[in-house]
Amino acid sequence: MSRFKCSSPTMGGAAPPSPVRTPSPAQATLLHPNEPNVSDTSDDEPELRVLTDSSREGSISPLPPKIIDYVPKKVMFVQAGDESTDGDGGVLNPQGPSIIISDAHTTEALLCSRPTQDGSTVEVGQTKMATQRPKSPRPNTTPKKDEPNESFWDKLVEGKHAIDSPGSPMSVDVPPDDYNLDDNEERSMIEPRSYEDPKLKELIAILIEWINDVLAPDRIIVKHIEEDLYDGMVFHKLIERLTNNTLDVQEVTQSETGQRQKLRIVLNAANHILGLGRYGPHKWSVDSIHSKNIVAILHLLVALARNFRAPIKMPENCIISVVIVQKRDGQLNHRIVNEELTGTYDDLGLRCERDAFDTLFDHAPDKLMVVKRSLVTFVNKQLNKINLEIQNMETDFCDGVYLCLLMGLLEGYFVPLHHFFLTPQTFEDKLHNVSQSFELMMDAGLARPKARPEDIVNSDLKSTLRVLYNLFTRYKNTN
């Protein structure tokens, strides 16, 4: 069981650089800090626990003299550069027309709009908590803009350059004032070592997968969490999909002010949905998201995923270190702050309408046992016919095999063994099984189970009980 839990967070097809396949015990403890039954792995190998602890401390302890090397913008650029160097940052869906999430660098370069005045950016970016938006590599022509007799040919060459240039932020053209800080100005970025944190990687991969699942009907594919999300378009679509409401926002904006305006509306909507006040400090803001602050973006995504019961299992206790740099009296000072992106959750099913089972769980744990027992009796009465028996209500249903067989027994048909995985190995196999059993239930005229297949596979007891109870009420009188 514990092994399965380790692998569960990877959902869908593309596996994130999963730490699970190469089971490092350090991680196992990180993943299950509160689970007593996993601790035996670390008990066996105490030296590994030491390793874990030391690595944790290591991530916290700062490296003061090196800070100049981490010129904040550069760090951001390195991270951003991964994506933007290998393409234009736009996402083309090979299957058909798709909305192209344009990379700001390219868009700006292509549109060749007047480069934003430095002053205006600062003006908008009043808040000190976030970095300024990293400036895009300007087209070569920026200094030329004042030349009065700009020729047609120059324009052509310029356009060609704009098209051909990879839009790399590492371009030498980045004016030095971009990473100059004004006095008392602050910038924050993830401490580079935190990027290597497997939990963070996992969290990002899972969130991207979730977004892509939700936005599949819109044919939007997100590849990079910062580059694709900062302009608010994906958040806009995401919220529309999740709430089934339309937001009164412009579909596509390419100017920065347009993007900010859009972000403001979208974030207001998000805060409203999340039950947060319009004002007051949030973990995200227009500026922080538009400046591609990954911490803010992740906070918002996690909050949305939790609120909408995303069928994903996010790594728990994902904590990253954030470096905040401030210029004071011409000196760069920095401090490192730990940001908790995810905490621990006791419920996978998260929010839904409260029903008898919630009450049962909260108020009558003794009765819960009775309910469990009678459900087990009911299920075993059927399964015994084919010489099977369940032992453990919590775990025996998560792979969906018994649910499929149960439906066949209750409804009077044989479920061909190629229709499901009799011995499921992966999360996907189990998910397939549970989904198939749900299909069979709906074919039998039962309502679509409130629980999601993912909840069952993740061994959420409450969801499992709900499903079984539905079967029980329908079939308690059949033999």
Next chain:
Amino acid sequence: MDDIFHWCREGNTVQVRLWLDDTEHDLNQGDDHGFSLLHWAAKEGHLGIVEMLVTRGARINPTNLGDDIPLHLAAAHGFRDVVSLLLRNKADVNFVNEHGNTPLHYACFWAFSAIAEDLVNAGASVSIANKYGDVPLNKCRGAMAKRLHSMAVESGQNLEKIAFKDQSWLGLKTRSRDATLSRHKGINIDELALHSKISLSPSGELWRGKWQGNEIVAKILALRECSPRICRDFNDEFPRLRIFSHPNVLPVVGCCNHPPNLVVITQYLPYGSLFTLLHQDSGVVVDTAQALKFALDIARGMAFIHSLDKLVPNLYLSSKHVMIDDDLTARVSMADAKFSFQERGKLYSPQWFSPEALQKKPKDINVKASDMWSFAVTLWEMATREVPFADLTPMEAGMKIALEGLRVNVPPGISSHISKLIRICMNEDPGKRPSFDMIIPILEKMCTQ
């Protein structure tokens, strides 16, 4: 006129063969006067076409609106080779048309003495009187009557005059099929006059009704929801079930795609399925000879289906999916093939399935060998008159067959030939099971014994 009847009349063998190669064409259909293809070919004496039609499974004794069978026409027009071909294929030599005439009446009247002799040798009675009280001998001229009379005496015929009885109301005849049956694939649901519900099964509701004067059975598919995608798949899939060209295949006549109702229409056959004939009170005695005949029919039907370029997907052979025609011909029912969107993940009759078909996807197994297993179970069923694993629920039976080696038990009481055949067809190794083509000669031999 460029239709099949015309080609049969003028003897256009090539066109007829091409036409027959299309499975959607029903070779038992009749024209406006109920003349079937065989009627026309026999009337015009095209021996090649007659032979082709007969080998492809055309009915030998269909009647036109005047109650003539092809033998009447061949005898009346003096085609001796056609007459003997029909006789060899069990044409009813004493069949009476609406005037009370047998083929012998016509042979005598038109003075085809060789044909008349052939008919008498094949058992034609010389003493059947027609509506006007004339026996065939009354129609003869010259010495012919005398010779036929003595032949009849020699063969020991009862020479007492058999008076004409109007039997047309008895409905004993098999008319050539209404050609309109195969002409429409998309049928307007409003044209169906459904009058009584026959049964309710997991795949849908069965209704009896009438459509364009034909008795039909309509199956209204049970669907959780009728999405546009399902309608599209339905339209794509049902034409494959319209196989009119083999006598042992019962085609889907047509379908109504009328969301939320999808309806599959077949001919109504009063005997129902082989399963009901065997296990329920049907009034028909299935003795060993009849069982072998059914088995041969099923094998021929399956051999034909297996000979098609594209196999019919999700066609599961079992006694429930074999229908019995009014002349006790067994026909594999195409209406019981499952659509891709139907009963997904549910097998209601795993008792007839081969172990590998219960475990693996159809694309991963030899479907033909798997069908052979199902045939063996059906054969067992006819030999023992028992329902296989009647005491087990489908889930129990399926699990036991698939994983625990549960098999039907061939009791010692049944014919050794049949039990041997069952064992051969139920070989555990799918690769070692015979094909239907291989067992047809065996069954034919067993039928003649």
